[in-house]
Amino acid sequence: MDAYSKLQAAAAFLQPLISQPIRTAVVLGSGLGNFTKEIVIEKEIPYEDIPHFPVSTVEGHHGKLIIGTIADKPxxxxxxRFHFYEGYRAEEVVFPIRVLKLLGVTTLLISNAAGGVKPGxxxxxxxxxxxxxxxxIVNPLLGKNDDRLGPRFPDMSEPYKKELIVKAKAIAAEQGIELKEGVYFGVTGPTFETRAEYKMIHVLGGDAVGMSTVQEVITAVHMGMDVFAMSVITDIGIREEDNIITHEEVLEAATAAEPKFSTIFRELIRSVN
Structure with a gap:
């Protein structure tokens, strides 16, 4: 079975489970799974039940697709989510993003836990x-292009939709939530960065660094989706004191920031559907 047929099989399995058109999807990052409490859940589908879907292996990632509503929006x-460092090929990492598009999703909201690089x-x-x-990172579009999914050379001048960024800032202002803004530097992981690597990332223009998101965004843009993404800063890379970072600390920091994150995403979903 070729790659496109696998996508069609996954979409065909999920389509009967969807009771109304869904235009918005959310990808939840490490430690942010409690956002699902905002959802009026209609169905939960474990990834292992979906044809050809990878299965998440990382602590802090529940491993299921949730269909429902937030603020009455489907x-x-x-x-x-899936990560390159888990041993998946790039095309497997982004398989779910392509399935979402085949199901009719046009707006993708992405979250992640990231290391802070920018001073402040x-x-x-x-x-x-x-x-x-x-x-x-390994570009997920390497290899022969399937024109049914998108163009050979997709434009990446606006991978993150400016209109959605403006809306998120307005929501944050209304709610009294402080937001930062910056450039995300994608790496493969699974090691956290060395001091020298953090300095290099800063010099190259990265404000935060993480092991996800970029491959998903490239794929979403390739397929014509609008993307909004936000990082929860869970550790600080360039600092003089002890530089040891653990995954447990990352999850703890993400969980603590979750109420603010949930407010932004909930209200953004309310505004874009």
């Missing part, structure tokens, strides 16, 4: 991603 949420960022900050640097 959505699909990915509670758990602190643990718990929310950073809107206004651009990314993909030099250190």
């Amino acid at each position: 959505i699909i949420a990915m509670a758990g 960022l602190k643990v718990g900050d929310l950073m809107i991603i206004n651009d990314h640097i993909s030099l250190a």
Whole structure:
């Protein structure tokens, strides 16, 4: 079975489970799975039940697709995502994004936990991603292009929809939530960065660094979706004191910042559907 047929099979399995057209999907990052409490859940589908879907193996990622509503708006949420460092090929990492598009999704909201690189960022900050640097990741569009999915050379001048960024800033202002904004530097992981790597990322223009999101965004843009993405800063890379970072600390920081994150995403979903 070729790649497109696998996508069609997954979409065909899910389509009968969807009771109304869904235009917005959410991808939940490490430690942000509790956002699902905002959803009036209609159906939960474990990833292993969906034909050809990968299965999430990382702590903090639940591994299920949730269909339901937020603020009476229909959505699909990915509670758990896939990472290149888990051993998946790039095309497997982005398989769910392509399935979402085949199901009719036109707007993708992405979250992640990220390390702060830009001076002034602190643990718990929310950073809107206004651009990314993909030099250190494997591009998911490598290989023969399937024109049914998108063009051979997709334009990446606005990977993160400016209109959605403006809306998110307005929501934050209304709610009294401080937002930062910056460039996300994508890496493969699974190691956290060395001091020298953090300095390099800063010099190259990265404000935050993480092990997800970029491949998903490239794929979404390739397929014509509008994207909004936001990082929860869960650790600080360039600092003079002890630089040891653990995954447990990342999850703890993400969970603490979740109420603010949930407010932004909930109200953004209300505004875009």
